[in-house]
Amino acid sequence: MTYFPEEVLEHIFDFLSSHLDRNAVSLVCKSWFRVERWSRRRVFIGNCYAVSPERLIARFPRVRALTLKGKPHFADFNLVPHDWGGFVSPWIEAMTKSYPGLEELRLKRMVVSDDSLELLSRSFPNFKSLVLVSCEGFTTDGLAAIAANCKHLLELDLQENEVDDSRGQWLSCFPDSCTSLVSLNFACLKGEVNLVALERLVARCPNLRSLRLNRSVNLDTLRKILMQAPQLVDLGTGSYVHHPNSEAYVKLINVVKSYKSVRSLSGFLEVAPRCLPSIYPICLNLTSLNLSYAPGIQSTQLIKLIHHCRNLQRLWILDCIGDKGLGVVASSCKELQELRVFPSDPHGVGNAAVTEEGLVAISMGCPKLHSLLYFCQQMTNAALITVAKNCPNFTRFRLCILDPKKPDPVTLQPLDEGFGAIVQSCKGLRRLSLSGLLTDRVFLYIGVYAEQLEMLSVAFAGEGDKGMLYVLNGCKNLRKLEIMDGPFGDVALLMDVGKYETMRSLWMSSCEVTLGGCKALASKMPMINVEIINENDQMEENPDDGMKVEKLYLYRTLDGSRRDAPDFVWTL
């Protein structure tokens, strides 16, 4: 083998950004392993308990950007108790000693304390980007520390976090010397912000491209901000409420009309639908529109708006739009790639809902569609078969029929054939969520056809262990399997325990697995943490092995059982 000096190797490896490529490179020989290891700058850890911070640092000593995910996905739906875990503090503490050059930190579903944010802000002089998604545990005091101390901050992006607003004024903590911001998103904060401080901050950051405001920012401030920052590409409005007859509204119309740079629009956290026509002039430039948090806009108003959005690639919307509105989307938005339709009335039997008709219309009108999240009143096999034929390019297909176990309303059959058509047609499908009445047959189809499937979410589906086995045996690329309310038990769980080492995690709640089954699994697989969540206070000291396990979460790990598990989590 030709010998390259290590500097040359390092230079070449700098061009490799994909983890897969870098992992492959590491396996070639010791020398390449060593060079690659020192040159890896970005690391993604999909489960923070799969490796310890110390192991990360030992393996990759010079990381500059880290992504960490904590709680399992079903934590989003209240299935994981508070205090379950996912604490970021050990990571930050370890990195302060070993990664002085840390620049970026991205966290999802983790618990972040104000102390951690303070430590972060003081320990990494080159820190540039903080992205927190669905995290909790911090207040605006922590944000104040970030604002005040991170001298080169480019990005502060807070998405759907649970943040307690304390009485401080965190936005005012950005010093006058802070002029580098490129992206600022605080839409999820519930409290007031200092509007003057906000205007001044925007005015002194000429590189600002993305700005998402919270509900406390009124229309007048928005207008002033738009005038100061004519270069925004991504805008999330706060409160979009004004009397159409007012002077301020007329001024806003004039500002918005000429605001040609915006490509992505979101927010409208509070909106007077009569004010919506003011954004018609910029709709043609939009590639992304998110109205899923905008309550109370009627279908007719949404339809009028969508008519103008001919270049939309991504649309997130509430089901108030209706099947008819989706028909308009289908005829207007030919470039559509991603569609999410959320339920506006999660518990009612509402009229505000969409059905299979809307989805079929979309599939006919939008050939580029590859990512779907669709909450609907009902679905038919015929519709799914049509959709599968029209859109063979789905990579993500998530369907949620609001009434679980609902069969095809026309034929009263389960939806096995419909989903079967989807997995058979969409050869690149990586993520799938099922709903409706489903037997084991759908899992057979998934096991046979869904070769690229990486993540499967199942609720209220199946008839017995066979279903789960079809999936575990068939889907070679499966990384995450999450099941709620299913008939799957120990037989399915224990049939192929080696499979779990090829996956990131398995979640099963309200299924038929027993304590004994989980114990057996844990004893066979030392590299898997088998965690039982048990919130029942009345648990006896020595529960019977036949006891049904309420919630099981297992995941592969290099570092054994975690030491921060609360009382209600048993690691077997």
Add this chain to the structure above:
Amino acid sequence: MAGRRATNSSSSSSIDSSNSNHPSLSQPNTDLSTDLRLGLSISTFHHHHHSSSYSREQRSDWPPIKPHLRSALAGKGNNLDHLPTFFVKVYMEGIPIGRKLDLFAQDGYDALVRTLGHMFRTTILCPDVDRVHSKDYHVLTYEDKDGDWMMVGDVPWEMFLTTVKRLKITSADIC
């Protein structure tokens, strides 16, 4: 999240509402009804975990939407269309006493003309279509923010709403 919510419910709803005086824990109590209440409140603590039989009402884990969206939708009922009314004065030529009309209650020019026609018991003409010059028919005009009197119907409805100050129904033989 779930744990926090359940704790709140057990401390504020079941126990307190049924116990007027003493917290149930402080007295050694052979009263079975207290034990039953305690038992009930604990089971409500876990109700959403043990219901594998599906119930349509208020499961916190179904449908699977994120907490932020869930709370945004819950608050939806409170977001009435802000400033839900927009009353303007309407005079009919020759009648000194005017009326008031909520423009927000009309969804466009057609509705406006119909409503005014009923209110004033006359026929209001559309300026482009009906060319009748007669005192039996009327046309609709409005005063805009500049103080000018204009014919209703020339600009889009939403734009009209931003400039209208008041309305006047005038006799068709003038226009």
